[in-house]
Amino acid sequence: MTTSDFPAPARLAARDLACLRGGRLVFEGLTFSVARGEALVLTGANGAGKSSLLRQIAGLLEIDHSAIALEGGDSELTIGEQAHYVGHLDALKPSMSVLETLHFWKQYFGGADDAAVSAALEAFALTPLADLPVGYLSAGQRRRVSLARMLVAPRPLWLLDEPTVALDTANISRLLHLMKQHLASGGIIVAATHLDLGLPSAARLHLGAEVAA
């Protein structure tokens, strides 16, 4: 499996980024830079704004577009269109099989290579489950299908919100292996986590205290 079929942007850079949700300031003045081949791990208490930041980068929350840039990326595409975002919700249709789901996502993401679907199944040990409807899967199995989406069409930026939730030890290892491979291919990862992912040389960004109600 290669994730390198994308023009690798030089860096994801944010300057003086703020986040307002429901009329409340979650964070402000956030400045960071993640270069090609690097990971940024977001830490912080519940409510500190980790998910919000990932959703801002993915273009799922309103943002001041001058505050964030994917430098050296495809200028025709938004940052979200150059990213895979895996959030808390699995976004899977229960009646579709695992295989149909990954083919759907391959098409949706504009992937060109059917072999990438088989490789994605293999990468998350999903091949024996390929014909099962997603609705029959356990929480960890569903999570693996969600994560496997990232492999069906290469994109340079991976945005991962608590990616290890519901995964067993073997599948955490698989995910870490794929994350390292993505970085080695020149990709960029921003991941929110309460666990130490054990990514060597990942930078950390600690978001401030939970905003009081």
Ligand SMILES: Nc1ncnc2c1ncn2[C@@H]1O[C@H](COP(=O)(O)OP(=O)(O)OP(=O)(O)O)[C@@H](O)[C@H]1O
């Ligand atoms: N849809 C929303 N409307 C208003 N406020 C929201 C909304 N979603 C989240 N918030 C608020 O934004 C703040 C940041 O939430 P966010 O989910 O980004 O935190 P987090 O650091 O990811 O937390 P956790 O570790 O619990 O996942 C919280 O105070 C939360 O209540």
